[in-house]
Amino acid sequence: MTTEDSEHRYLIFRIGEEQFACPLLSVREVLEYQKPKHMPNMVSYFPGVINVRGSIVGVVDLRTKFSAPSGVERRTAMLLCDTEQGAIAAVVDIVESVRQIKPENIDRDTTLISKIDSRYLSGVARLDNALVTVVDLHQSLLEDQMKAA
Numbered sequence: 001m002t003t004e005d006s007e008h009r010y011l012i013f014r015i016g017e018e019q020f021a022c023p024l025l026s027v028r029e030v031l032e033y034q035k036p037k038h039m040p041n042m043v044s045y046f047p048g049v050i051n052v053r054g055s056i057v058g059v060v061d062l063r064t065k066f067s068a069p070s071g072v073e074r075r076t077a078m079l080l081c082d083t084e085q086g087a088i089a090a091v092v093d094i095v096e097s098v099r100q101i102k103p104e105n106i107d108r109d110t111t112l113i114s115k116i117d118s119r120y121l122s123g124v125a126r127l128d129n130a131l132v133t134v135v136d137l138h139q140s141l142l143e144d145q146m147k148a149a
Contacts, residue, residue, distance in 0.1 A: 007023075007025070008100050008101060008102055008103065009023075009024040009025075009098055009099070009100050009101075010022060010023055010024055010098070010099055010100070010101050010125070010134070011023075011024050011027050011030075011079070011095065011097075011098055012095075012096045012097045012098070012099055012127075012132065013077070013079070013092040013093070013094060013095045013096060014092065014093045014094040014096060015062055015063050015066055015068045015092055015093050016063065016068035016069055016093065018066075018068070018133065019096070019127075019130060019132045019133070020092075020132065020133050020134070020135050021099070021101065021125055021127070021132045021133070021134045021135070022079075022134070022135050022136075022137040023137075024098055026081060026137045026138060027079045027080065027081055027137065028080045028081060028082055028087070029080045030077055030078070030079060030080070030095050031052065031077065031078040031079075031080055031089060032077065032078075033072060033076040033077055033078055033091065034050050034078070035072075036048030036049055036050050036059040037049050037050070044064055045060055045061050045062075045064040045065035046058065046059065046060055046061075047059055047061050047064075047091075050078075050089060052080065052087065052089070055087065057080065057086075057087045057088060057089050058086075058087075058088050058089070059078070059088070059089045059090075059091060060088055060089070060090050060091070060140070060141050061090075061091040062090050062091060062092055062140060063091060063092070063093065065140065066120075070091075073093065073094075075093070075094045075095075076091065076092070076093060076094075077091075077092055077093075077094065077095045078090065078091055078092075079092060079095070079137065081137055081138060081141060083138050083141055083142055084142070085142060088141045088142075090137060090140070090141055099127060101125045101127060101132075101134075105125055105126045105127070106122070106123045106124070106125045106126075106134055107123050107124050107125075107126075108122065108123040109123070119136075119139055120135050120136055120139050120140040121133065121134070121135060121136070122134040122135060122136045
């Protein structure tokens with residue numbers, strides 16, 4: 001596999017009924033869901049922290065952040081990502097696959113009307129016969145203010 005091929009590989013996951021994609025290189029690993037330890041005075045989409053091999057990692061529930069119903073099922077997973085602020089785990093409903101999406105199959109016009117903040121969107125990809133929302137996972141996980149108002 002060439003470097004160019006790896007740049008076009010995306011992790012496909014679901015939140016509710018919606019299918020999303022993020023660049024595979026933005027995810028360090030996929031973890032089995034573990035219940036976060038609650039942290040007081042945090043926004044609703046930050047349920048707490050988890051222990052990953054001795055390191056404390058913050059958790060962002062993308063389902064809550066993207067205004068989707070949330071609940072823990074057997075296939076609920078966490079995407080561990082390295083950010084400028086350290087490692088953060090993103091909770092998603094299901095991790096489906098890794099797929100190659102060519103740049104010409106992604107519409108980067110993020111002015112679409114959506115419940116998801118446009119800062120988190122990279123575009124919409126055509127994948128087989130479906131449209132998949134491409135998210136900027138790092139932008140989705142970082143926030144200047146995680147404390148609840």
